[in-house]
Structures are given as C-alpha cells and as structure tokens.
Amino acid sequence: RKILPWSKFILFNTDWMKIGTQLGRSYNVDVSVSGGNAKTTYYVGGSYNDQTGVIRTNAMRKANLKAKVTQKFAKWLEVGANVSGNYMKNDQIPGSNIGSSILERLIHQRPIDHVYTPGGGYYTGGTPQLTFHNPVQILDEQIAYIENYRILGNFFAKFNFFDDKLQIQANYNADLSFTYDYTYYNENHPYGTGVGRLVEAYRHVPNTTFEVYANYNDKFGDVDFSAMLGHSYQDVTRKQNYVDVRGFPSPSFNIVNAAAEFYNVTGTLNEYAMESYFGRITAGYKDRYMLTATLRTDGSSKFAPENRWGWFPSVSFGWNLGNEPFMEDSGIDLKFRASYGRTGNQEGISPWAYHAKMSGGKNYGGQSGIAVSDFGNRNLRWEKADQYDVGFDLAFLKGKVNMIFDIYQKNTFDLLYNKPVAAHTGTTSTLSNIGSIRNRGVEFTLNTHFNFGKHFSWLSQFNISHNKNIIKSLTGEDIIGSNRILRAGEEVGSWYVFEQLGIYQYDGEVPQALYDKGVRAGDVKYWDRNGDGNITDDDRIVTGNPNPKFSGGWNNTFKYKGLELSLFFTYSYGNDVYASWMIPGSKPGHTRSLLKAYADNRWTGPGTSDKYPRAIYSYSGWNGKNSTMYLTDGSFIRLRSVTLGYTFPQRLVSKIHLKGLRVYAQGDNVFLCSRYPGWDPETSVNLDPRFYGEDNDGVPQPRIFKLGVNITF
Numbered sequence: 001r002k003i004l005p006w007s008k009f010i011l012f013n014t015d016w017m018k019i020g021t022q023l024g025r026s027y028n029v030d031v032s033v034s035g036g037n038a039k040t041t042y043y044v045g046g047s048y049n050d051q052t053g054v055i056r057t058n059a060m061r062k063a064n065l066k067a068k069v070t071q072k073f074a075k076w077l078e079v080g081a082n083v084s085g086n087y088m089k090n091d092q093i094p095g096s097n098i099g100s101s102i103l104e105r106l107i108h109q110r111p112i113d114h115v116y117t118p119g120g121g122y123y124t125g126g127t128p129q130l131t132f133h134n135p136v137q138i139l140d141e142q143i144a145y146i147e148n149y150r151i152l153g154n155f156f157a158k159f160n161f162f163d164d165k166l167q168i169q170a171n172y173n174a175d176l177s178f179t180y181d182y183t184y185y186n187e188n189h190p191y192g193t194g195v196g197r198l199v200e201a202y203r204h205v206p207n208t209t210f211e212v213y214a215n216y217n218d219k220f221g222d223v224d225f226s227a228m229l230g231h232s233y234q235d236v237t238r239k240q241n242y243v244d245v246r247g248f249p250s251p252s253f254n255i256v257n258a259a260a261e262f263y264n265v266t267g268t269l270n271e272y273a274m275e276s277y278f279g280r281i282t283a284g285y286k287d288r289y290m291l292t293a294t295l296r297t298d299g300s301s302k303f304a305p306e307n308r309w310g311w312f313p314s315v316s317f318g319w320n321l322g323n324e325p326f327m328e329d330s331g332i333d334l335k336f337r338a339s340y341g342r343t344g345n346q347e348g349i350s351p352w353a354y355h356a357k358m359s360g361g362k363n364y365g366g367q368s369g370i371a372v373s374d375f376g377n378r379n380l381r382w383e384k385a386d387q388y389d390v391g392f393d394l395a396f397l398k399g400k401v402n403m404i405f406d407i408y409q410k411n412t413f414d415l416l417y418n419k420p421v422a423a424h425t426g427t428t429s430t431l432s433n434i435g436s437i438r439n440r441g442v443e444f445t446l447n448t449h450f451n452f453g454k455h456f457s458w459l460s461q462f463n464i465s466h467n468k469n470i471i472k473s474l475t476g477e478d479i480i481g482s483n484r485i486l487r488a489g490e491e492v493g494s495w496y497v498f499e500q501l502g503i504y505q506y507d508g509e510v511p512q513a514l515y516d517k518g519v520r521a522g523d524v525k526y527w528d529r530n531g532d533g534n535i536t537d538d539d540r541i542v543t544g545n546p547n548p549k550f551s552g553g554w555n556n557t558f559k560y561k562g563l564e565l566s567l568f569f570t571y572s573y574g575n576d577v578y579a580s581w582m583i584p585g586s587k588p589g590h591t592r593s594l595l596k597a598y599a600d601n602r603w604t605g606p607g608t609s610d611k612y613p614r615a616i617y618s619y620s621g622w623n624g625k626n627s628t629m630y631l632t633d634g635s636f637i638r639l640r641s642v643t644l645g646y647t648f649p650q651r652l653v654s655k656i657h658l659k660g661l662r663v664y665a666q667g668d669n670v671f672l673c674s675r676y677p678g679w680d681p682e683t684s685v686n687l688d689p690r691f692y693g694e695d696n697d698g699v700p701q702p703r704i705f706k707l708g709v710n711i712t713f
Contacts, residue, residue, distance in 0.1 A: 013111045019056075020106040020135050024702055026051040036070075043068040054702050055102055057139045059091045076161060082154040092144045092183075104697040105135040108584050108592045125190060131592050133190040141189040143254065147180045167215045175207040186251040196248035198259060202241045209234040213278075224284040230277070237271045238351075272351035274300045290318040300346045303380055304354040310382035314341030322395075333395040345383040349416055353431050354380045372426050381433060385412040404445040411472075412437045417486075419479065435474040437492060441467035457559045464552035469689075483578065483626040484691060485542055492689050495544040495578060498535070498627040499527040502610040503603050522603040522614025524623045544631045546693025549574030553640070562647040568640045577634035577681050581697040583624050588615035634681040634693065636674035642667050660712035668704040 032045030049062045063086070070080035093102050108131070114123055115136045125133035153174040160167050181201040185192035213230025247260030278296035292315065299309045316339035321327055327334070356376035362369045391406035413436035418429040445463040452458070471488050479486040485496035504510050507521045513534040529539040551572040558565045585595040588602060603609040613623040645664030653661045674681050680700035684692050 014109070014113055014115065015111070016106045016109045016113075016135065019115065020102060020139065021054050022052065022056045024052050024054045024704075026704065026706070028708075039072045041068075041070045053093075053699075055093050055139075055699065057091060058093045061089045063087045076159060078158040078160075080156050080158075084152045086148070086150040086152070088146075088148045088150075090146050092146060094138065101697045102135050102138065103699060104581065104584075105132045105138070107581070107697065108132060109135070110593050122188065137188065138190065141192065142183065142185050144183040146182070149178045151176045165216060165218050167217075168212070169215075170212045171210070173209040173211075175205075177203075177205045177207075179203040179205075184254045186254075187248070193246055195246055195260070196251065196254075197244070197246045197263075198248070198254060198256060199244050200242070200256060202239075204239045205236065207234070207236045222286045224282075224287075226280075226282045228278075228280040230279070232276045232278075234274045234276075235271070236273070236351075238269070240268045242266045270351040272301045274298055274346075286323065288320050288323045290316075290320070292316045294341075298344060298382075300382075302346050302349055302351060302353045303382065304378040307354075307379070307381040310344040310384065312342045312344050312384075314339065316340075331396060331398065333393075333399070335393040337389075337391055337393075339387075339389045341387055343385050343387070345385070345416065349380075349431055354378050374427060375425070375430055377431055379433070380416075380431060381414055383412065383414050383416045383433070385410055387411075400449050402445075402447040404443075404447075406443045408439075408441055408443075410439040410441075412439070417479070419476070432475070434476070434479070434486075435488070436472045437469055438472050439467055439469045441465060455561050459557040459559075461555040462552070463554075464550055466550045467547065469547065481691075483694075486690065487542060490542050491545055491547065493546040493692055494542050495576075495626075495631060496540050496542055497544075497631070498539060498625050499529075499541050499543070500627045500629045501525045501527050503613060505606040505610075519622060520614075521606070522616070524613050524625070524627070524629070526625070526627065543628060544576040544578070546575055546577070546634075546689075548572040548635070551575075562649060564643075564645045564647070566641070566643040566645075568642070569637060570640045571637045572681075573635045575634045575681075576693060577632050577676060577678070577684075578694045579630045579632050579676075579678055581678060581695055582630050583626075586629075587621070587624050588613075632677055633675050636672060636676065636681050638669065638673075638682075639671035640669065642670055658711060658713060660710065662710040664706075664708050664710075666706040666708070668706075669701050670703065 026049065028047065028049045030045070030047040032043065034041075034043040036042055044067050046066070047062075047064045049060075051060045053059060064084060066082075066084035068080070068082045070078060072078045113130055115134065117123055122134045122137040123129045124137070125131065151174070153176075154171060155173075156169055156171045158167065158169045179202070181199075181203070183199045185197045187194055187196045189197075191197060209232060211230060211232035213228060215226065215228045217224075217226045219225070242265070243256060243262070244264040245256055245259030245261060246263050248254065248258055276296060276298045278294070280292065280294040282290070282292045284290045294314045295311070297309055297311050301308070316337065318335060318337040320335050322333035322335065354376050355374075356372065357374040358370045359373035360368070360370045362371045387408060387410040389406055389408040391404070394403040394405075395401065414433040415435050415437065417432060417434045419432045419434055420429050421427065443463070443465040445461070447462075448458075448460045450458050469492050471486060471490055471492060474486060474488045480496060483495055483497050485494055486492070487494070502525045504519070504521050504523055504525050507515070509525075510519050510521070510523075511528070511533045526535050527539065527541070528535060529541060551570075553568065553570045555568045556566065582595065584592060586598050588594055588598060598612050599615075601609055601612045603612060603614045611629075643664055643666040645662055648661045650660075653659070672680070678695050678700075680695075680698075683695050683698040683700050686692060686694070
C-alpha cells in the first residue's frame with residue numbers, strides 16, 4: 001500500500017508506521033514426560049510462550065501445565081484424570097474498527113505531522129495539526145492488558161462387564177475461567193479526561209458438565225452390533241463486575257481506591273443450563289454394509305418451557321464395495337456413504353433469552369430507577385439445520401492414491417438473529433427466529449504417497465471445496481445495515497452499496513437535483529437505479545460475495561533419509577473483500593494522508609479520469625459513499641508454511657543418551673499472491689458470515705520465521 005510521498009515537497013517526513021510498529025519475536029518451550037505400566041499410565045507436560053507483536057507495546061505471555069493419569073484397579077474398573085492449568089497475559093492495543101484502530105491512525109496521519117510539540121508535549125487529535133488522535137500518545141500513555149486464568153479438568157470412571165461387551169463410563173468435566181481486564185489512561189492520554197481514568201472488569205465463568213453413558217458391543221454371526229445410551233447435564237454461570245473510576249493524584253496511583261470519582265460501577269450475574277439425552281445404534285454386515293442411527297434431545301434454559309426441548313435425529317448408511325467378492329482382485333478399495341442429520345444451535349444468545357428483562361441504574365431526574373432493557377420473546381426456539389450428504393472414498397495402487405468426495409445440502413431454518421426494532425420502544429433489537437438458509441457444496445480431497453527408491457518419498461494432500469448459500473425466506477422486511485443486507489433470494493453477507501459508474505466529466509452531465517447539492521464535474525457518478533434524478537439510499541444495489549467460488553489447500557512433504565521438507569499452500573478464488581480502510585484515504589484533503597493512486601490519477605479535467613475523483617472536499621462526503629469502488633477481489637494463493645527439518649540417525653543420538661533429536665526451521669505466511677490492494681485479503685473484523693469479508697485496517701497476518709529443536713529422552 002503506497003502513500004503519497006509528501007517528503008518530495010516539504011521539509012518534514014514523519015514515518016508514522018515505523019514509529020508505531022516493531023519486529024515481533026516469539027519464544028516457545030515445551031517439555032513433557034510420560035510413562036507407565038500395564039495398570040498405570042501418566043503424562044506431565046508444560047509449555048511457555050513469550051511473544052511481542054508487530055504493534056509497539058503489544059505482547060503476550062502464555063504458560064500451560066497439564067497432567068494425565070489413568071489407573072486400572074481391576075479388570076472391570078479404570079479411573080483417570082486429565083487436568084490442565086493455563087495462564088495468559090495480553091498487553092493490548094486498540095482494536096480494528098475504523099476510528100479506534102492504531103493501524104488506521106498510523107496510516108492516515110500525514111507525513112508532515114509531528115508526534116511532539118516543540119515544548120515536549122503531544123500534538124493531539126481533532127486539531128488543525130492532527131485529524132486523528134496521536135497514536136504514539138495512545139500507546140505510551142496507557143496501560144492496557146488482560147489476564148486469564150483457566151483450569152480444565154476431566155475426571156472419569158469406566159466400568160467393563162461381560163468380557164468388555166458392556167462399558168459404562170461417567171465423566172465430570174470442568175472449565176473454570178477467571179479474567180481480569182485492566183485499562184488505565186493517565187492524564188496525558190486522549191481518553192484520560194485530563195485527570196486519569198481506570199477501567200477494570202472481572203469475569204468468572206465456571207462451566208461444568210456431568211455425563212454418563214453406556215456402550216454395548218457384540219457380534220451375532222456375520223453381524224456386528226453396537227448401541228449407546230447416555231445423559232448429560234451442563235451448567236454455566238457468568239459473573240462480572242465492571243468499574244470505571246476517574247481522578248488520580250498521579251500516574252503512580254493507578255488503582256481503584258486512589259480515584260476521586262466512581263463514574264460507573266456495574267455487576268451482572270447470569271446462568272444457563274442444558275440437559276441432554278442421546279442414543280446410537282450401529283449395525284454392520286460382513287464389514288460390507290453399515291447402518292448407524294442416532295437420536296438426541298437437548299433442553300436449554302435459554303428458551304421458554306414450551307420451546308425448551310429440541311429433537312435431533314440422524315441416520316447414515318455405508319457400503320464397502322472393496323470387501324465384495326467381485327472386487328477381491330481389483331486392487332481397488334471403494335466405499336459409498338449417504339447420511340442425513342439434524343443439528344440444533346442456541347449459541348450466541350443470552351441466558352434466559354426468552355424473558356423480558358429490567359435494568360437498574362437509570363436516571364430519572366436525579367433519582368435512580370429501573371427500565372425495560374429487553375422485551376424477551378417466548379416464541380423463541382432452537383435454530384435447526386438438516387444436512388444431506390452423499391460421498392465415496394476410493395483408494396488404489398495399494399493405497400498410494402486416496403480420493404474422498406462429498407456433495408451436501410444443508411437447510412438451516414428458524415435462524416436466530418437480533419432483529420432491529422424501532423428505538424422508541426426502549427430497545428434497538430429483539431431476538432427472533434427470522435428465516436431460513438440453504439447451503440449446497442462439494443468437497444474433494446486427493447491424498448498420494450509415493451516412494452522413489454529406498455530413501456526418497458513424497459506425501460501430498462490436496463483439497464478443494466465449493467459452497468453456495470442463499471437466503472430462502474425471511475420473516476418481515478429486509479434487514480439492512482450500513483453496507484450489508486439480508487434479503488430472501490440473496491447470499492448471506494451480500495453488500496448493499498451504491499454502484500459507481502464513473503466520474504462526471506462536465507457540469508452539464510450532473511442532474512439538477514445533484515447540482516443543487518454541490519455535485520460538479522470531477523465527482524463520482526453513481527447509478528440512479530430508480531431513475532428519479534436523485535441519489536438516495538433507495539438506489540443502492542445488492543452486489544458482491546464474501547464467499548469464494550472455491551477454496552482449499554495443498555500440502556506436500558518430501559523426505560530423503562533424515563531430511564524433510566514440507567510446503568503448505570492455501571488458496572481462495574472468487575470472493576470479494578470490502579476495503580473500508582480505503583475510504584478515508586480516497587478523500588483528497590489537507591488533514592489526512594492520501595492514497596497514491598488517488599493523487600496521481602485524480603480527475604483534473606474532462607477525459608483525465610473516469611475512476612478517481614477530483615481533489616476537493618465534496619458535498620456531504622459524496623465521493624466517499626459506500627460503493628462498488630471499494631469492493632475488491634479477495635482471491636489469493638498463499639504459502640502458509642514451509643518447514644525444513646533434519647532428524648539425526650538413531651546410531652548417533654544414542655551415543656549422547658537420547659532417543660531422538662530433530663532440528664528444524666519454519667516460515668509461516670512466507671508468500672502471498674493476490675490482486676487485493678490491501679495487506680491481507682484474509683483480514684476481517686468479524687468472522688460472522690453475515691459480516692465477513694470487510695477489512696477495516698485490521699492487523700494483517702505476520703510473517704513468522706522459527707528455529708526449533710525436538711529432543712526425546
């Protein structure tokens with residue numbers, strides 16, 4: 001991405017990107033010990049990782065300890081535990097939304113601007129000197145980090161009866177998380193209110209599950225039979241306290257009880273539970289024909305009692321042609337399969353989502369009161385998806401070549417969505433089941449493994465997939481965002497923007513209604529879709545698709561004696577990326593940097609440009625409207641990783657009392673081929689399919705080089 005080289009014309013040239021970024025580094029150590037005997041097995045391991053990010057002041061430290069033990073007390077009884085403890089501290093930076101992103105501020109500051117005033121203070125944003133807040137001031141005058149402590153535990157007891165035909169297992173799983181979020185702005189920070197500001201948040205989330213299930217396996221002649229029946233109960237509690245305090249005697253007193261004002265204090269407690277019953281029956285005949293049927297029902301407290309339970313069946317059939325008598329000498333292993341299954345979704349919605357809710361802390365003429373914060377929806381029900389799949393597995397050349405092919409259709413209905421409502425109701429959205437979506441796709445995988453002579457081998461894994469979705473129905477009207485739309489008949493994630501047709505070359509081309517508003521020759525020409533002579537929101541079109549026409553990966557591993565080379569490529573074709581980061585840099589003006597293409601190719605008179613507008617602040621941001629101008633090709637081929645390693649011969653490492661020794665060098669994100677004008681076509685501020693594919697100056701994937709050693713004692 002090139003920025004106009006102001007340094008050719010003026011004395012000063014501040015390299016804001018150089019000031020705000022750094023070379024990231026990472027250190028990682030993993031150590032583990034395992035062993036055991038016929039009755040007891042154990043594993044103890046630990047790891048530590050220390051990273052510095054590419055944005056200055058950003059760093060992360062992670063530590064992990066884990067232990068696993070199993071003990072057979074008798075032939076019929078085995079117990080075990082698997083426990084891990086994790087610690088993470090992340091020194092944070094402002095995120096990737098336009099207006100708050102550090103990268104956005106660094107890029108759009110003018111090179112003629114300065115970090116510091118002659119007196120040693122900061123130039124501040126919102127002034128003739130700086131449009132945006134000073135990014136160096138933001139980074140240096142704040143302390144912002146998040147700490148997370150997490151304990152994961154699985155404890156089980158397994159009972160075996162009737163020569164292991166019947167197995168009963170009970171599990172207790174615990175996920176205990178504590179998070180501390182700390183942000184301190186001293187008095188010199190733009191958000192420090194001149195007296196310092198501290199925001200603290202504590203979150204404690206215990207998530208526990210108890211489950212018990214029984215498995216029965218037997219053989220009746222040529223028929224293999226198995227059955228499973230189980231029950232589980234999950235309970236999740238979330239406790240959170242939040243405090244925002246202001247007014248500190250000095251930056252050294254950056255704790256809550258040193259503040260002069262408690263500006264905002266809140267606390268929340270919510271809980272939800274889910275109970276499940278599930279079963280499965282599997283039958284196979286002569287290892288040729290296989291039939292599996294499952295049924296589970298889940299009850300979630302997020303739904304009203306009359307809609308609480310969802311039922312989710314599935315059935316699958318497999319035919320192993322490779323074991324048929326007529327295929328015995330073919331050298332081909334071929335399997336066909338077909339399946340149907342229904343799944344349910346209740347993630348992403350709040351506990352007790354169907355309930356109307358009241359919130360306290362409301363101000364009524366200086367008196368504290370309560371108000372409705374959520375009207376609830378007793379008709380809320382599970383989001384469900386029916387999926388149909390047909391495919392085959394094919395292997396030949398003695399297993400050296402394997403193919404996997406699947407074609408599927410997934411029908412999702414009763415979609416859960418926060419549907420916008422009129423603000424005068426007291427809230428802006430209500431959770432509803434809004435419609436249905438259909439996904440159709442094809443997936444193909446080709447695996448090969450060839451040996452060339454005694455020492456050289458090549459392992460290849462290639463996959464390609466295609467998926468197309470369409471919104472089949474919506475309850476009510478279209479759901480429209482700032483530049484997105486959900487509309488029946490369109491794909492999820494479609495953009496809803498103006499179509500740029502070109503540039504007005506003469507004032508006489510401008511419709512009178514637009515001319516009266518200040519549009520002139522050199523300004524952008526948008527399609528007047530409804531032909532009323534004006535450009536309004538009704539002229540926007542549905543266009544673009546964040547989903548690729550096809551995508552996949554290709555992994556290759558070459559081995560020669562102890563030397564190993566691995567190359568992993570990923571690719572995507574036909575997807576669009578909306579480059580929101582381009583909008584501020586496409587407006588010629590004196591308060592921000594300008595993209596070089598808009599400066600060099602701008603309209604300067606009739607016939608000079610039909611793409612880039614004139615250099616002027618135009619009517620109401622006319623030339624920077626959400627439009628097809630910023631909808632770009634996101635196709636790419638990426639060398640995701642390359643690894644070169646060497647494993648020392650056993651005869652050598654045994655002399656230094658080791659079981660194994662390997663050294664390696666690895667590069668991640670080594671190469672990218674793309675026509676996308678930004679840094680990274682895979683950068684998206686939101687992974688939700690409804691909003692995926694928009695680049696708002698998010699931090700791109702870094703290029704990482706590693707050196708490592710694996711030692712086995």
